[in-house]
Amino acid sequence: xxxxxxxxxxxxxxxxxxxxxxxxxxxxxxxxxxxxxxxxxxxxxxxxxxxxxxxxxxxxxxxxxxxxxxxxxxxxxxxxxxxxxxxxxxxxxxxxxxxxxxxxxxxxxxxxxxxxxxxxxxxxxxxxxxxxxxxxxxxxxxxxxxxxxxxxxxxxxxxxxxxxxxxxxxxxxxxxxxxxxxxxxxxxxxxxxxxxxxxxxxxxxxxxxxxxxxxxxxxxxxxxxxxxxxxxxxxxxxxxxxxxxxxxxxxxxxxxxxxxxxxxxxxxxxxxxxxxxxxxxxxxxxxxxxxxxxxxxxxxxxxxxxxxxxxxxxxxxxxxxxxxxxxxxxxxxxxxxxxxxxxxxxxxxxxx
Numbered sequence: 001x002x003x004x005x006x007x008x009x010x011x012x013x014x015x016x017x018x019x020x021x022x023x024x025x026x027x028x029x030x031x032x033x034x035x036x037x038x039x040x041x042x043x044x045x046x047x048x049x050x051x052x053x054x055x056x057x058x059x060x061x062x063x064x065x066x067x068x069x070x071x072x073x074x075x076x077x078x079x080x081x082x083x084x085x086x087x088x089x090x091x092x093x094x095x096x097x098x099x100x101x102x103x104x105x106x107x108x109x110x111x112x113x114x115x116x117x118x119x120x121x122x123x124x125x126x127x128x129x130x131x132x133x134x135x136x137x138x139x140x141x142x143x144x145x146x147x148x149x150x151x152x153x154x155x156x157x158x159x160x161x162x163x164x165x166x167x168x169x170x171x172x173x174x175x176x177x178x179x180x181x182x183x184x185x186x187x188x189x190x191x192x193x194x195x196x197x198x199x200x201x202x203x204x205x206x207x208x209x210x211x212x213x214x215x216x217x218x219x220x221x222x223x224x225x226x227x228x229x230x231x232x233x234x235x236x237x238x239x240x241x242x243x244x245x246x247x248x249x250x251x252x253x254x255x256x257x258x259x260x261x262x263x264x265x266x267x268x269x270x271x272x273x274x275x276x277x278x279x280x281x282x283x284x285x286x287x288x289x290x291x292x293x294x295x296x297x298x299x300x301x302x303x304x305x306x307x308x309x310x311x312x313x314x315x316x317x318x319x320x321x322x323x324x325x326x327x328x329x330x331x332x333x334x335x336x337x338x339x340x341x342x343x344x345x346x347x348x349x350x351x352x
Contacts, residue, residue, distance in 0.1 A: 039089070041328050046070075046310040047091035049120040051102035053321070055310045058106065060086045065108075065127075067120070070312045077124045084110040088137060092145040092154035094171060095119070109135050115177070133176045136169060146200035146209030148226060149182060149234045157198065157211075164193035186235030188213075188224060201255040201264035203281040204239075211236055212253070212266070212281070219247040221288075223281055243286040251277075256309035256323040258294045258340075259347055265291055267309065274301030274327075297348035300327040300336040312339065325349060 039045050046055040049067060056077065057068040063085045067077045090107035094117060106118045106127065115135040118127040137143050137158055144157040148168050155170040156177065166188065170180040188211075197214040204210055208226035215222070220243060224236035247253065247268060254267040258278055266288065268277040276299060278291035309323040322340035329336065341350040 040308055040326070041306070041333075043089075045089050045091060046308065046312075047104035047106075048102070048311070049104050049106065050124055051104075053311060054313050058089065058091070060089060062086070067124075067127075077120075078126060080127055082108070082110060084112045084114075087111055087139075088143070090137070090143045090145065090156065092156070093147075093152075094154055096151065096153040096171075105130065109137060131175055136177060142198065144198050144200045144211075146211075147207075148209055149180060150208040150226070150228075155180060157200070159193065159198050161193070161195055161197070164196070166193060166198075180234070182232070183234040186224075186227070186229070187238035188236050190238075191222060197253070199253060199255050201281075202262065203264055205262040210239075210281075212255075214247070214253055218244040219249075220244045221246060240283045241286075242283075242288060246287060252306060254307055254309050256325075257311075258291055258322060260322045265294075267307065269307045271306060272303055274303050274305060276301075276307075294347040295349075297338070297341070297343070298351045299325055299338045299349045300351070302327060302329050302336065304330045306330070312337070322347070324352075 043060045045058045047058060048054060049056045049058065055070055057070055059066045063082045065080045065082065065086060069075050069077065086108050088109035090109070091104050092107065093103070094105045094107070095103065103119055108116050108118070110116060113135050114132050115137070116132045117130040119130055121128050138160065140160065140162060142159045142161065144159060145154050146157065147153065148155045148157065149170060153171065155168055157166060157168050159166050166185060168180045168183045169177040172178045191213060193213065195217070197216065199212040199214065200209045201212070202209060203212070203223065204225050210223065210225045213222040213224065220241065222241050223239040225239050227235055227237045229235050248270065250272040251268045251270050254269060255264050256267050258265045258267070263281070266279045266281060268279060276296045278294055279288040280291055282289045306328045308326045308328070311321065312324040324340050325338045327336045327338070337352045338349045339352045341348055
């Protein structure tokens with residue numbers, strides 16, 4: 001088991017991976033979008049910034065930003081200063097251009113009240129400025145990134161958990177983010193979204209991003225799938241509600257591509273014991289169905305820890321594009337990495 005301390009801005013990535021391993025070839029398939037409501041500790045974020053199919057690290061501290069590789073090279077790509085402190089990072093595929101939309105763009109909310117969007121240069125040495133507009137995400141609001149109108153580019157759902165208010169922002173013809181005119185909340189209007197958590201993912205495999213609404217009080221899930229109604233408006237339709245107490249105490253929700261298919265799955269991870277439960281977003285008589293083709297394998301089961309899933313490097317599975325896992329140990333401030341692998345009989349996870 002190899003561990004890394006990332007408590008300072010300059011990441012020491014050398015300990016992340018086993019020494020002497022042969023670097024895998026890069027995948028050309030863009031990884032599935034991340035839910036940017038979740039960020040790692042120490043102001044770390046994961047996103048495929050160069051469009052090669054694998055995520056990079058992006059870390060901020062004050063007005064500084066650092067981008068580093070997560071692969072076997074373990075190299076820092078760039079370090080940049082801004083004239084104002086960075087208050088929020090929002091990552092997403094915001095470009096509809098076919099030659100650029102594989103890249104995850106970097107959205108930054110700065111202390112001057114601006115929202116600025118950048119793209120990593122082809123050589124990975126610079127952040128190219130794209131556009132600047134007024135910030136539209138409140139300090140206590142969540143930004144859930146997903147493709148909510150199925151145009152191939154990401155939108156931003158802004159959720160205020162205190163008031164329950166939601167709004168979907170998309171890039172308009174003028175190039176800036178504004179309210180999506182072709183969208184309405186649909187069945188979501190019948191659900192009180194106060195003190196709820198919202199997660200985005202491709203749960204029905206049809207291309208658009210769907211939503212999980214989680215009620216921590218009753219520990220149950222509500223699934224809403226993206227749809228187009230009879231008036232050609234983008235919306236969300238209620239699919240099902242699970243039984244209360246589906247999520248156990250101390251379990252955190254993570255969205256991950258566990259088996260390389262066209263759908264996301266749900267990982268329920270006990271932050272106290274380290275145990276995992278893999279579930280598909282199917283009704284399953286109100287309890288969801290168990291993922292049977294992906295065992296936990298060597299996933300780190302450290303107690304008092306959090307997990308994060310993203311594509312970190314290409315596994316030895318031809319044609320399979322699955323998420324790897326980082327486990328953050330709260331007591332030590334270290335990450336433990338496990339990679340999605342194939343053990344000869346099927347999918348599993350190995351310590352890296």
